[in-house]
Amino acid sequence: MKSPIRGVRRKVAAAIAVAVVASLGTVAPSSAAKVSAPVRGGELKVGVFDQFAGFCMADNNANSALFAVRSMYETWVEQRADGKIVPYLLKSFTPSADFKTWTLTVRDGITFHDGSPVNAQALVLNLEALRGSLFINGLLGRTPSAPNPTTSGAFTGNIASVTATGPMSVVVTLVKAATDFPENLYGSGRFVARGAAQITGGKCSATVVGTGPFKLTSFNPNELRVEKNPTYWRKDANGQALPYLDKITFTFLVDAKPRESGVKNGSLDMAMFSSAGESRTMGALQKNGKLTSLISPPDYYPLIWFNNRVAPFNDRNARLAFSHALDHARYVKVRQAGLAGARVPDSVFGPNSIMYTKRGFAEFNLNGAKDYVAKWKAANPGKELEFSFPYTSGSTDSLANATLMKQMVEAAGMKMNLLPQTTAELITKTFPQQYQVMSLTLAEGTGTAFTLPFLVSDNSFGNPTNPFNAAAAATGNRALAAVPRLLNLANLNDPGLESLLVDARATNSPAGKRRLYQSATQRVQSEAYVATVGYTQYGLVYGKNVQGVNQLGLTSGGNRRPVTNFGIDLTSVYKSK
DSSP states (O other): OOOSOTTSOOOOOOOOOOGGGTTTOEEOGGGOOOOOOOOOOOEEEEEESSOOOOSSTTOOOOHHHHHHHHHHOOBSEEEBTTSOEEESSEEEEEEOTTSSEEEEEEOTTOBOTTSOBOSHHHHHHHHHHHHTHHHHHHHTTSSSOOOOOOHHHHHTTTEEEEEEEETTEEEEEESSOOTTHHHHHHGGGTOBOOOHHHHSSSOGGGOOOOOSSEEEEEEETTEEEEEEOTTOSOBOTTSOBSOOOSEEEEEEOOSHHHHHHHHHHTSOSEEEEETTTOHHHHHHHHTOTTEEEEEOOSOEEEEEEEOTTSTTTTSHHHHHHHHHHOOHHHHHHHHSTTOTTOOOOSSSSOTTSTTOOOTTOOOOOHHHHHHHHHHHHHHSTTOOOEEEEEEETTOHHHHHHHHHHHHHHHHTTOEEEEEEEOHHHHHHHHTTTOSSEEEEEEEESSSSTTTGGGTSSOTTTTOTTSHHHHHHHHHOOGGGGGGGGTTOTTOOOOHHHHHHHHHHHHOOOHHHHHHHHHHHHHHHHHTTSEEOSOOBOEEEEEETTEEOTTOSOOTTSSOBOSSBTTBOOOTTOEEOO
């Protein structure tokens, strides 16, 4: 489902779109481009649907904006086409027998944009910055400058300690055992390697010191420009320097129409789309023989996050009323028509997810929804079941999505007020959630590392050595202790659910793990902690003069996913004459 909140962390994780793996994605049959010898130079112009937030740990760049970020940065690990997480800037990662300790070994011979080495010291600094340790130290007067605390401080809350054990090796100790720690280290492609000069230089948000094929030239919220990194470490299959392009310009275009017309008339070489509201456009572009379309599978799961702490959704009857009022088939038909792969949801997580189960799912049942409204009103005499629902102002697709859901829930006797919000307002009010209910794509992929953190109440599990918990104890500033809880968008406090999730993550048996995760999903669905109205696919469309897409394999062998929520790897892309 396209989150009606189009600019906020529409997550993020992976997507396959080539004919040879048709079960995971599709390439428009008429769009197979003729391969030519790589051409060096030139500029690529790319249209995206998210604004650019900055480059520090606290800057949450949504999916298509992450496309630009990922041209300059690389991740310690990468996701292979089959969904497996493999080393990238790392040479290896090895768990202990109990999966509570992980040894990470950094790949030799890589430097940041400023020439500084990528080594164990750099990895420790990055992990400590993600955890929030540097901010805490700065707050207490022990370091001169550091990034602000962010959602990454919550996402990495399960890390107990990070220790360099050699020039290129680091040991990470966890609070709770995690068989999926490498996926956590990936962070939906967001946990990139930043150089020390950026992290501790005092201008972290406006500075880029990465390892990627391109370097920052300039940026503002609506446009980001990069240029070739002349010292990039990877080579092509013939041993020649990469990248091929000299420059790339990424332009934020909130509506689909300018991106669609841009790739058609050539003012844009490439553009990203989301089925969250742009399915018709994506379907039409797939049929355009002059363009190439890569479409991800529906492996992104926008969720409707009920705030379980405030009225009216602190009442299970209200949550079930909303959930049963959602006509999933109608939503997919109206808002996702014309795109191959669109699927009517029968679980809050898609069928490729290990957490997928139909058990407890609130299917469309208008009479049932009305009954739950009546139960809520009986418990709240004289009141209407009324609430506000935010959507991204300026986006016709976001408004259309929210309007259709408004029609559905109001048919069941509820009153849903549409609340226009800027992207900045949405980001500010999301972590922690300040709305009664909202839609946001956070769950994704086949695994759980980008799902589980949003369903537990405290990602530090009360660990007293967590940087924020320790600082709260030392200073009496209770607000710091709230950071590990920022990702709890539904404001849940369900020990039984958390026990299932923690046990599942620690279990190395595939069958046992799946059984526990599915039990957790059944509980989430039975209690209607969250709901869904449709899954999301991401698309990348480009002209026939753009070539070299997905020509560069991964450092550990195998290929990347052909297109993800943040687009593609642009390292091997070039423009033919």
